Amino acid sequence: MIIRQFQSQDAQAVSDLIRTTIRISNQKDYPEEHIKALAAEQSPEHVLERAGWTHFYVAEEEGRIIGCGAIGPYWGREDESSLFMIFVHPEKQGEGIGRALVKTLERDEYALRARRIEIPASVTGLPFYQKMGYSFKNGVDAPDEERLYRLEKYRIPEDRQKMLDLILARRSYRGRYKADRVPREHLKAILEAGLAAPSGCNKQTTSLIAVDDPALLANIKAAIDPPVAQTAPAMICVLTQRIFAYRDRCFAVQDYAAAIENMLLAIEALGYQSCWYEGHITDADRIGDKIAHILHVPEDYELVCILPVGIAEEEARAPKKKLFAERAWLNGFPEG
Ligand SMILES: Cc1cc2nc3c(=O)[nH]c(=O)nc-3n(C[C@H](O)[C@H](O)[C@H](O)COP(=O)(O)O)c2cc1C
Incomplete structure (x- = not known):
């Protein structure tokens, strides 16, 4: 299995993959009418529209598209991004493809520049995204009017991490x-x-x-x-x-x-x-x-x-420091 960037000629295959996945994997969690409406929305044109303003990836095995996922700005913001359209073919679920797709998206430049990544998660996808470290946005643990859970993960943008690394170095x-x-x-x-x-x-x-x-x-x-x-x-x-x-x-x-x-x-x-x-x-x-x-x-x-x-001629020696847990705590000094 490889993960590569989406190309416009993939639109039909991606649309088919998403529609199949919605009909098979999501049907246990949503009423039939909702599934029909969701599947109808996922046309090749819709896929192309999304790919136009996101970084869209597909997972491919022996020439067949078996998964997809995209990341793009969250409502146009530069420091917040959103994951979209993450689907793995029902026959291929449980093989780590979803995880590999999310990891790819989290390495994308839209993720690296973001301090927050949001994901609108289906009821079906909720446990998977929670395992990937996403939690309920603002603590709201109920689906919204689109029957999606709003999940989010905070991260340190790459340029800010460099500053922190410098302090630690x-x-x-x-x-x-x-x-x-x-x-x-x-x-x-x-x-x-x-x-x-x-x-x-x-x-x-x-x-x-x-x-x-x-x-x-x-x-x-x-x-x-x-x-x-x-x-x-x-x-x-x-x-x-x-x-x-x-x-x-x-x-x-x-x-x-x-x-x-x-x-x-x-x-x-x-x-x-x-x-x-x-x-x-x-x-x-x-x-x-x-x-x-x-x-x-x-x-x-x-x-x-x-x-x-001056410029060092030798390596600086790192002194032994106490562990983080011995010197820093959250919300009060540890009891006992
Ligand atoms: C107030 C203060 C005075 C220090 N004076 C000396 C000094 O006179 N000689 C020295 O070799 N290091 C001195 N240091 C450096 C410390 O020994 C060093 O910061 C400490 O061992 C931790 O190592 P690190 O700086 O690599 O984290 C001083 C540090 C501070 C904060």
């Missing part, structure tokens, strides 16, 4: 960096990401200095003892002003933490590696103060973190 990198310089455009993009972070009462207590001058970098690296980030071709220094957001509340730490994470993700997105060096440079030996001095940072700013930026 970020690692602290402590290895050697390649000598390649980091272009100024990239450094600026990283700084912009940092400054775009939220800040308590919008006090914007975080400021940033990017360093790519080799002599300056050498001075800074010489101040870091024990040495880290010695091969990085660029570095971002994070400054904070510990001012009150309101009354005696100071959110400076939260502000620069948000800025740092934004920058770490931008660094990852641009193909570089980094590590949040804060503990090391704010310890009793006050390396941060020495770097601030090198960079002429005024007294009312504190240098709290350095982020090396």
Whole structure:
């Protein structure tokens, strides 16, 4: 069995398949009049009309069309799609063809761009679609006036998933960096990401200095003892002003933490590696103060973190993390 794209010369065979399937498979769930009306509607012209604005697929075995299915925009929407016309010949049901068709539709570009996929399911098809992960739209578990159940599945569109994958892929990198310089455009993009972070009462207590001058970098690296980030071709220094957001509340730490994470993700997105060096440079030996001095940072700013930026020469090591279920829950802390 193969699944391929519908061609206009398939219209008659697809119409015959759908009509046969409705008459045999759906007749136990619907009154005869309804079955007749449904079958009458499924003409070759109707199939062609659907194929005109959907991506229509057929399952074929030894030259015979034994299944079909389509996906298209849900009422013209770009971020919602709908599955249509999914039928498997009664003699071929239970062989995984329906599942293969739905999987094909879910890999189609109309599915990949959608955050929600709807399916108008017949009473007959309901258990199958539920097994495929579809549930009642808005919790309504009764058929509508067309005697179809409205089912839906939420998914993460491909471009959004890439952003989430990037967040999950970020690692602290402590290895050697390649000598390649980091272009100024990239450094600026990283700084912009940092400054775009939220800040308590919008006090914007975080400021940033990017360093790519080799002599300056050498001075800074010489101040870091024990040495880290010695091969990085660029570095971002994070400054904070510990001012009150309101009354005696100071959110400076939260502000620069948000800025740092934004920058770490931008660094990852641009193909570089980094590590949040804060503990090391704010310890009793006050390396941060020495770097601030090198960079002429005024007294009312504190240098709290350095982020090396560069192309990794080695693999980043993934630290062991606790399981999801040990740290995240739905609707309350687990009992017991
Ligand atoms: C506030 C803070 C301070 C950190 N300081 C250091 C540091 O001084 N040296 C270092 O090697 N890593 C430092 N890290 C990085 C953590 O060790 C690292 O994020 C953690 O081990 C988890 O690894 P991951 O970033 O790959 O998920 C710091 C991270 C944070 C959030």
